[in-house]
Structure formats: structure tokens, C-alpha cells
Amino acid sequence: MPSLRKRLMALDPTTVSTVLSLLPTILEQANKTIEKLKKSKRKDGTPEGAVADARDPAARIAELEAAAVQQAEAVKLLAEQHAITIEALRKEAARLDRRLRLMTAVAMGGVALGLGGLVIALNLLFR
Numbered sequence: 001m002p003s004l005r006k007r008l009m010a011l012d013p014t015t016v017s018t019v020l021s022l023l024p025t026i027l028e029q030a031n032k033t034i035e036k037l038k039k040s041k042r043k044d045g046t047p048e049g050a051v052a053d054a055r056d057p058a059a060r061i062a063e064l065e066a067a068a069v070q071q072a073e074a075v076k077l078l079a080e081q082h083a084i085t086i087e088a089l090r091k092e093a094a095r096l097d098r099r100l101r102l103m104t105a106v107a108m109g110g111v112a113l114g115l116g117g118l119v120i121a122l123n124l125l126f127r
Helices: 004-010 013-043 057-125
Strands: none
Touching: 013 057
16 A cells, blocks of 8 residues: 555645645534534533533434535535636636737737848848
């Protein structure tokens, strides 16, 4: 089994940057879920720092699974939004690349015409 560093180095840089850009949002969502769980414990009458031994473990597991599903859905939505943003940026980059190539060609044509005009002017001047 390859080490974590080797696996990370094998990843596409855009994938790594995508995941890194999503991390703050994922952590924010995780913090919100933790706060909701803490609030639900307080409503149950359990002190904030205490563990609820009287609660059914299956119910606690179900709550955690529901929270995990909610987090997965949130991450899925963020990934979809990120994919839409990336696609829009790619289209814009392609448009700007085409525009740059066109402007470069126009500038090269202008330089060629300018040099041709200069040569003609110099020939007429020194006859």
C-alpha cells in the first residue's frame, strides 16, 4: 500500500486544489452539524460535557448517519457548484485565449504593414 505522500503526489494538481478550496466549506458544515448535535443534547437534558449513557446507541448511530448523509449532500452540492465554476472559467479562458491570438495576429499584421510602408518611404526618399 503506497504511503499517503506518494498517493497525494500522484493526484492531479487541479484535483488537489479543488479539494483544498472545498475544505473550509466542509469544515464549516461539520462545525454546524456538531453544534446541532450539542444543542440537541442540551435539549435532552444532558449536560454539554457529559455523555448520554441512557440514550439508545442505535438512535445515536442513526443521528450520526443522518448527519453524515447531510454532510455528503452538502459536499455533493458544493462539488457541483465548483464544477460549474470551473467550466465557466475554462470557457472564459478559451475565449480570452482566442482574443489574445487574434490581437497578436492583428498586431503582427500592423507591424508588417508599418515596416513595408517604412521601406517604401525610405526608397522614395533616397532616390
